[in-house]
Amino acid sequence: MGALRQPRLLEGDALKRAFIARTQALGFDVVRIARPDGIPLAPERLKAWLAEGHHGSMDWMVETAERRADPRTLWPDVKSIILLGLNYGPAENPLAALDMKDHGAISVYARNRDYHDVIKGKLKDAAGILASKGGADVKVFVDTAPVMEKPLAQAAGLGWQGKHTVIVSREFGNWLFLGAIFTTAELPADAPERDHCGSCRRCLDICPTKAFPAPYRLDARRCISYLTIEHKGHIPEDLRSGIGNRIFGCDDCLAVCPWNKFAQTARETRLMQRDDLAALPLADLARLDDAEFRIRFAGTPIKRTGRDRFIRNVLIAIGNSGERRLAAEALRLLDDSSTLVRAMAVWALSRLLSPEELAHHAASRREQEEDENVRQEWDRALHREEAVA
Structure with missing residues (x-):
């Protein structure tokens, strides 16, 4: 053969x-x-x-x-x-x-x-x-x-x-x-x-x-x-x-x-x-924590960014929204474990709250904040509100 x-x-x-x-x-x-x-x-x-x-x-x-x-x-x-x-x-x-x-x-x-x-x-x-x-x-x-x-x-x-x-x-x-x-x-x-x-x-x-x-x-x-x-x-x-x-x-x-x-x-x-x-x-x-973020965006490109960077973006959108009711979400995130998130929570609040309200929240958090970037965000927010006032 x-x-x-x-x-x-x-x-x-x-x-x-x-x-x-x-x-x-x-x-x-x-x-x-x-x-x-x-x-x-x-x-x-x-x-x-x-x-x-x-x-x-x-x-x-x-x-x-x-x-x-x-x-x-x-x-x-x-x-x-x-x-x-x-x-x-x-x-x-x-x-x-x-x-x-x-x-x-x-x-x-x-x-x-x-x-x-x-x-x-x-x-x-x-x-x-x-x-x-x-x-x-x-x-x-x-x-x-x-x-x-x-x-x-x-x-x-x-x-x-x-x-x-x-x-x-x-x-x-x-x-x-x-x-x-x-x-x-x-x-x-x-x-x-x-x-x-x-x-x-x-x-x-x-x-x-x-x-x-x-x-x-x-x-x-x-x-x-x-x-x-x-x-x-x-x-x-x-x-x-x-x-x-x-x-x-x-x-x-x-x-x-x-x-x-x-x-x-x-x-x-x-x-x-x-x-x-x-x-x-x-x-x-x-309100998404890390586990919820991963489940919500499983299989999509969004998941690769990670929860902290994503919530950073969400807080910028909240600050730009003009929706005062969303200030409650930013207030809650002032205590987040991520410095990216805490910093943008400060910025969002500076866009949604009155100078007096912002100063009230700064009084209990600015001095306790250990991260320099977050402290600077507080300082810029307070200075901005003082300038406006």
Whole structure:
């Protein structure tokens, strides 16, 4: 009996077609391919951004800059980079929750199961086609690795980086989760997408904290998404009022883009959407302890932020609400174990109580406070009230 014949491996266009067919079956909405040398301007742009300090406290951006700027430094054997998009377009206006001052607004992307978990499994499944049918090596990445997905997505033709630095698609507007597959397979590359922003600057002008020093440049230190999600410390006082009732992320610059007129509502089953996260009562959120927080937000990106930082954000929203009845929630949190929470409870009360009431509470707590940041928050609040008086 002769030896079994090995199945013929696919190459080029044939392998690309087989791969795309699999990604469509997995629910991806768009697939494009870039060359590893497709982002030649990225190294200098990244270097300038980091030099300006616009990365804030995201020190890993500096530590991984070399690998991030050139895909071939991350993996010298890579021959093709595949960018995949999964639509998460909202059914309703994502900015509607901003008018509900006694509720917290959650960014659209976080009203689903954690996209890292959703996409990574799908990417591994899709990448298996390249290995089994093409004999290629693969690596999959979803946001957490030093990969510049957005410039690569533009180089692949998936969309273009708008003036707000986020990928904009002519088919899906501003609502695409991105994933990347690096492979040793040589696949036909797609044509890059050109910029279609024109003279429009809606995304820049709507930003409540003025996080864009210029078109196509984002200062993360002023970005509400960075401040409420990535930033681990106390949020600068001059930015708190601009945060409004946004307690996890910000959709303003995405939601006002004119290209959203072509966007499509995401299919709920793929992302396990949570309709209960669109707008949440601040009073309920302020009462969450660590265990309750973990249960409430299990499986969502919100859980990764942790209870203390989340309650910090909730207290800023309470301070911005103008709802005096919410002062009771801030008063209770003056005794919280977290210094982040105690400091923002002081700030919230300074916005909701009279100078006399604030001084009364300070008298029993300011001198007993051991944390310097919280004491400074008391001092600023009392000084502010004295100045107003």
